[in-house]
Amino acid sequence: MKKKYNLADWLDDKISDESLSDTQGIDTLKKIKHYSSQLDKPDFRKEEVLKQVKEKQNTKKQKKINWSVAASILLILGISSFAFLFSVKDFTSQIDSQQSVLLPDNSKVILAEDSKFKFNNWFWAFDRTVKMDGLAYFEVAEGKTFTVKTNLGKVQVLGTRFQVMSRDSLFEVVCYEGSVKVKFEGDENILKKGQFITYNDGVKIEQSNVYGEKPSWVSKTHHFENISLPEVMQELEKEYQIEIDVVKVTEDKRFTGTLPSDNLPLALEILNKTYQMNYTVINENKFIFVDNVQP
């Protein structure tokens, strides 16, 4: 059994030539052993092949990174555009009424009749930017830069009160407090309190003769639609900084109508006449309503 692969052992120099002397064709075998050891190694471009391997390594690595980067970018884009699209809030005031909008940071916007206004709820904390078209009055809470974009120009403030008008080819900004930065086609101006700037068809008109706290168009009336009396009174309390007591009014009354927001005696008188009530002035800031008992 040991001799089974004797030629293999002999080729590997484990046994001598002599032990194979009686093998058939031993001369040829010896020559095979001798000359086969003279055979050359095949050519191999070792360095070049390594270079190619490394190139492929790198492209694979890069591809991997690119894919993951691409995937995350896509994901981020997807989520943010989703969030963006679904958190845009749109307001359009009707031709015959104003609309007030409260922004997430308690900044207040009053839209004049027939105006459009848009902001993004989701990104508000990062980016206080709103878009508008028409006429609007802003009372902006202190904070990061607040930007108003219009088709015509751009207004930037930190926290102040101002009015922007952007209609057709007319762009106008009025500053009621603090200062605002106005950008219009490469032109940049800073407005201080009482100043306003107008661009009409690209022509600039500057003036500084604005007095008053608010634009005159901002409604001086408050409209109520089927509101219970206690709620109407609450609104008045806020508007005039007063206290009104209606506990003694027995009837359940609902109010539909318009009350002035700059004339307290008139507002109270309207309510008296509508509902047959009487009010007693306790002091400058306190009023008590009672049923008007007919004699």
Add this chain to the structure above:
Amino acid sequence: MEKELIDNVCEEKIFERIYDKHSEVINNYFYYKFGDKELAEESVQEAFIKLWENCKKIPFAKAKSYLYTVANNLSINRYKHKKVVLNYANTVPQRTEDRQSPDYKMEEQEFKIKLQKAIQNLSEKQRIAFLLHRIDEKSYKEIADILNISVKAVEKRMQKALESLREKIDAFK
């Protein structure tokens, strides 16, 4: 301990060391198999790229056997075998050169050509085992590792290869 932590072949230096040590034999293995230089180099590339792709899973000690496993698997799908063309080294000193007669030289040349042809006509398995031993000077144990077979099986292949070569060469006469 520290060595164990980085014990995979992803490290470029380690990878290059493995390449340096094994690429040539792997290339020769492919060449003995296919008889195609370019195909052999392509296959070497492929085997090492596979090693790289799986480098995290392969400890240094397993790299060699991984490469040969890949090599054995790769060759399954390659059918265009060519004739293996091997040349004789010029640098090998010819013994008794001075006393060689022209006849002897002719005879030697003839034999060398016969041997080349006989090797081309060996079965693939015998040829690979035989040439890894004769050219790459691999031991039977190493050949067994490369081909993933037992040493006995290698011995059998060598035996058969020698018998086959002798028969073929004697038949040419």
